Amino acid sequence: MxxxxxxxxxxxxxxxxxxxxxxxxxxxxxxxxxxxxxxxxxxxxxxxxxxxxxxxxxxxxxxxxxxxxxxxxxxxxxxxxxxxxxxxxxxxxxxxxxxxxxxxxxxxxxxxxxxxxxxxxxxxxxxxxxxxxxxxxxxxxxxxxxxxxxxxxxxxxxxxxxxxxxxxxxxxxxxxxxxxLPLGFQDVTQPVTNLGNLSAKQSFYRVNDTNVADFWSYVFNPTSGGILYPQMVADGFNAAVAPGSRSAAGTITVQPYTNGTYSRVKRCVLDVADGNGNLYGIAISSNTVDGYTGWRMGFTNPAPLVKDNTKKLTLDVVQSIARG
Incomplete structure (x- = not known):
């Protein structure tokens, strides 16, 4: 996760x-x-x-x-x-x-x-x-x-x-x-069924202040998911740039909350018809326009992940809150 x-x-x-x-x-x-x-x-x-x-x-x-x-x-x-x-x-x-x-x-x-x-x-x-x-x-x-x-x-x-x-x-x-929220890419390990543990980098990204309110309202909002984008081009890891190849696909479903965990899972699913080809990662935003702030994850090993219409990819994004 x-x-x-x-x-x-x-x-x-x-x-x-x-x-x-x-x-x-x-x-x-x-x-x-x-x-x-x-x-x-x-x-x-x-x-x-x-x-x-x-x-x-x-x-x-x-x-x-x-x-x-x-x-x-x-x-x-x-x-x-x-x-x-x-x-x-x-x-x-x-x-x-x-x-x-x-x-x-x-x-x-x-x-x-x-x-x-x-x-x-x-x-x-x-x-x-x-x-x-x-x-x-x-x-x-x-x-x-x-x-x-x-x-x-x-x-x-x-x-x-x-x-x-x-x-x-x-x-x-x-x-x-x-x-x-932190900016800057962090190394993470993402377990994927039938593939094992994949290496990746993740970060929130902030393009500018113009539409940042929508990020807090819809992407960070614990009760909503945002818009899911499979990233189909390699464009590097830059927390000040929106990911390339922005074409919405797949679904985000917010999972039920358990008191005392202070964490909530947003389940991202690319079904058999979504994100096929060389998949470099995923992004979550509030709008299809590049100027909107969001969150992104990119695979590093393997990079890219090859997906076709026989495969369904499910990734759980865990959003947590803490004092400080």
């Missing part, structure tokens, strides 16, 4: 607002992604959704759609699933919708990696006073529903704080999720 691992981290900016949205207090700090959050990420749709003007959410917004607020002080741990003492839950954007520029997806890259930074906003208005100390983000609307993220509110130095909230005041939570 071909294994691909992404790293995921989050940062939170919290703001205490008065009834006129004037800033009273606030800070920025990192947050803990729970095991349940990794599970929720692997079964959630990662594409951008707009479900009413009050709660749009960006890339990877589904598994952190709802903000939960509480008064508990238990230190965060990856095995937790709820707040210590939840008092409120909301998916309100508080008017900070996409037009404000606060809900957005930004992209960055280096020679060795590419990242998406997906930011959304949740706001809760209090009708009675509380000392709020903890928060979480969740895919669930129900009180005490399983959290994806849990953290204590902290000051800029990382020390836990209690936010004294009065009736009519608001807590605004701006959360940015960063997901990073």
């Amino acid at each position: 071909l294994e691909l691992t992404a790293r995921m981290s989050g940062r939170t900016t919290w703001t205490l607002l008065d009834e006129h949205d004037r800033v009273l207090d606030g800070a920025e700090h990192s947050n803990l992604i729970l095991n349940a959050g990794l599970d929720a990420f692997m079964v959630g749709n990662s594409t951008t959704f707009w479900s009413g003007s009050n709660y749009p959410y960006p890339l990877f917004g589904q598994f952190r759609r709802y903000l939960a607020l509480g008064t508990g002080s238990t230190a965060p741990a990856v095995t937790q699933t709820t707040l210590a003492a939840e008092v409120a839950r909301t998916d309100s954007g508080g008017g900070f919708d996409g037009g404000s520029g606060e809900i957005r997806s930004a992209f960055s890259s280096t020679v060795n990696s590419m990242s998406v930074h997906a930011t959304h906003v949740r706001v809760h208005t209090f009708s009675s006073p509380y000392n709020i100390t903890e928060y979480g983000l969740s895919a669930s609307s129900g009180a005490n529903g399983a959290l994806s993220i849990r953290e204590l509110f902290r000051d800029g130095g990382g020390t836990p704080v209690a936010i004294s909230v009065q009736a009519g005041q608001k807590i605004k939570v701006t959360h940015t999720l960063t997901v990073t």
Whole structure:
């Protein structure tokens, strides 16, 4: 199997607002992604959704759609699933919708990696006073529903704080999720029935920033496959270039997810009529246009793999997520 691992981290900016949205207090700090959050990420749709003007959410917004607020002080741990003492839950954007520029997806890259930074906003208005100390983000609307993220509110130095909230005041939570993938070809071994272990190289490839959002929405999306391309020409291994001979063929089927694995298999099948001839590898993209970013694998031994209309080739691509 071909294994691909992404790293995921989050940062939170919290703001205490008065009834006129004037800033009273606030800070920025990192947050803990729970095991349940990794599970929720692997079964959630990662594409951008707009479900009413009050709660749009960006890339990877589904598994952190709802903000939960509480008064508990238990230190965060990856095995937790709820707040210590939840008092409120909301998916309100508080008017900070996409037009404000606060809900957005930004992209960055280096020679060795590419990242998406997906930011959304949740706001809760209090009708009675509380000392709020903890928060979480969740895919669930129900009180005490399983959290994806849990953290204590902290000051800029990382020390836990209690936010004294009065009736009519608001807590605004701006959360940015960063997901990073490696660029650069890695040597891998691919077992193939009747052929044994074949040598190959694999990498995500990034052509430019123009259409990179489609990659995160459809190729990296844990619940969708993308478009499969058999590579019928030898064009080298370059993570900044789309593979040659782009003609879609075959199928990609996302396999069922098992909780606790944080991995999902995308099964690529070239049936007897697909990719026949000298097969140099496969690629997965979101579009037939060369400018789209994707993932590619090329055989190195043997190179090419000779396929004809009596053979069916199945390759499992394992997509994993980890903290970091």
